[in-house]
Amino acid sequence: MSDSPDQNDEPGLGLDLPEQTKPAADSHYRVLARKYRPQTFSELIGQDAMVTTLGNAIERGRIAHAFLLTGVRGVGKTSTARLVAKALNCIGPDGQGGPTINPCGVCEPCRAIADGRHIDVIEMDAASHTGVDDVREIIEAVRYAAVSARYKIYIIDEVHMLSKSAFNALLKTLEEPPAHVKFLFATTEVNKVPVTVLSRCQRFDLRRIPAEKLAEHFAHVAKAEGVEVEDEALQAIARAAEGSARDGLSILDQAIAHGEGSVTAAQVRDMLGQADRGRVRRLLDTLLAGDLSATLAQLDQAHELGIDPASLIRGLMESMHAVTRSKAGAKADLLQSAEERDAAAELAQRMSWASLHRLWQLLLKGLQDVNIAPDPHEAATMALLRIIHAADMPDPSALAAILAGGVAPASAAVPATVPPPSEAPVNAVTDFPALVDAIERQGRQLLGLQLRDHIGLVSFAPGELALKPLKPLGPDFPRELAAAAKEATGTAWQVRLTDEGGAPSLHQQEAMAEERMRAEVLEEPNVRALLDQFPEATLESIDQKEA
Structure with a gap:
């Protein structure tokens, strides 16, 4: 037995450690939002108008010295700024090219800009460089020509976060920069950018990306990643993205990790805490039927499954929006299934406009309550119960008819018909001047003055008035007059305004x-x-x- 230590032993180590493996060179994972960032203008989805304008400007040599790109998160503001930098500095595969809307992507400037390492394309985050000293560095640097590129380009992200003094320091340079310098600003809150800066930039408003285009884009990404994703799952992700490609790709990334080689709609809804369309339709049916116990049971079941109450209310609002569009004859949502479109059309025939608008307002109020309540589930329960009980209330037109002593319209949801008063009129009148006198005796002198000075009588019959306004009257004048006449005479009156005929005023x-x-x-x-x-x-x- 040799006392000499083994040649592989290290002093002070007597542990039997497992073999350490080095990480593979290609093990670094890039999230989908970065991996599939647009590298050409043709890959930039949903911004065709901006691409056309930029292409024409580059082709005709009318390139502005400063661009401002604004829009919600994830629509491609920073990506567009980098593409513009590529387009202006591309030299082509042979090194002889000029500015182009279709950068080659293979020349050194294109590759360096794509990798974020080009010395003449400087990106700055205004959120962490807000002071005037940061802007002074830019002002000093713009005096020097580009090192290797055609243009020295400054990309300032979230530019609205610069301080007031920083903006002021930038104004003169921004208005008259050297010919070799271009500024590209990106912001999500353009209203916070001083108008003096806006007036010195060429502004592009990047639109929200339509949900159908997002779903199509996510399908291509999933195919490139070798992952099977259900169409309904793609639609759910596109809706959740709310027009943002980056948000949608982040959700898709999470859904792929959540699944096992494939992504289903149920997995996406479970991951996002969303209610499926079938559940929303069933809940809407119980609401419209006024079934209290079924509504409470469905809410409790959704709560046990971990579905976000706000998501449930938003789903109901989406359904009512689809019904309203169907009733108005608008084009159906391309992401809706045929079953959903048929259900919306059927409800549109059953429901009146007043019911649709009232239900929307109640759902909107319910969503606000859910968002601020300590217990969202309780708030959602109270909101839906309020909707069921509100269905028994008359709409404003029916209520006006009831108060006036008439019968509510057939379309109104009223528990019982209120009969007109059986007693004789309190103060019967035989002509228009007598009616005006009766209204003035009730203390309505201002209304009486309008009736005497600003109205011409077209026709008079007991309970019915047709009047011609001789001067502008408020939109509530007919309703106020009908109520005052009812109060003065004890009978219901119908008031109609017309532009035809009419006697002189009293x-x-x-x-x-x-x-x-x-x-x-x-x-x-x-x-x-x-x-x-x-x-x-x-x-x-x-x-x-x-x-």
């Missing part, structure tokens, strides 16, 4: 009657003789004299 009629009476008095022989004897005398009424 005030004008009184003035014309007084003028006729004055003319008749002046024609009296005794009065004429008196006026001839006293030329300065005037004829006045007793009311005028007292006034």
Whole structure:
């Protein structure tokens, strides 16, 4: 037995350690949002108008010195800025090319910009470089020409976070930069960018990417990754992305990791805490049927499954939005299944516009309650129960008819028909002036003044008025007049405004009657003789004299 240590032993180590393996060179994983970042303008989805404008500007040599790219998160603002940097600095595979909307992607400038290592393309995050000193560094550097590129390009992300002094320091350079310098700004909150900066930039508003285009893009990514994803799962991810390609790719990345080689719609909904469309439709049916116990049972079941109450309310709102669009004759959502479109069309025929609008407002209020309540499940329960009980309430038109003593419209959901009063009218009137007098006796002098001065009578019948406005009246005038006439006479009145026909106003009629009476008095022989004897005398009424 040799006392000499083994040649593989290290001093101080007597442990039997497992063999250490070195990580593979290609084990570094890039998330899908970075891996599938657009490398050409043709890969930039949903921004065709901007690409066309940029292409024309580059082709005609009308390249602005500063661009401002604005839009919600994940629509491609920073990617577009890098593509513009490529387009302006591309030299082509042979090194002889010029600015182009289709950069080659193989020349050194293109590859260096794609890798983020080009010395003349400087990216700065304004969120962490907000001060005037950071901007002064840019101002000093722009005086020097580009090292190897055609243009020196500054990409400033989230530019709205620069301080006021930093913006002010940048203004002069931004307005008159050297010919070799281009500025590319990106922001999600363009309203926070000073107007003095906006006026010096060429602005591009990047749109939210439509859900159908996102679903198609995610399908290509899934195919490239060798993962099977259900169409319904792609649609669910596209809706959850809310127009953001980056958000959608992050959700897809998570869904692939969540599944086992494939992604199903159920997995996506479970991962996001969403309710499936079938569950939402069943819940909507119980709501419209007014089934309290079934509604509570479905809510409790969704709670046990971990479905977010806010997601459930949003699902109901999406369904009502689809029903409303169907009733209005609008084009159906391309991501809707045929079954969903048929269900929306069927509900659109059953529900009135008033019911649709009321249900939408109740759901919107319920979503607000769920978002602020300490217990979202309890808030969702109370919101849906409120909707069921509100179904027994009349809509405003029916309520007005009930208050006026009439019968509610057949489309209104009213527990019972309220009969008109059986007693005789309290203060029957036979003509329009008598009605105006009755309204004024109730203390409605302002309304009486409008009726005397601003209205011409078209037709009068007990309980019915047709009037011609001689001056602008408020939108609630017919309703106020009907209520005042009901209060003054004890009977229901229908008031209609029209632009056709109409007598002079009561005030004008009184003035014309007084003028006729004055003319008749002046024609009296005794009065004429008196006026001839006293030329300065005037004829006045007793009311005028007292006034």
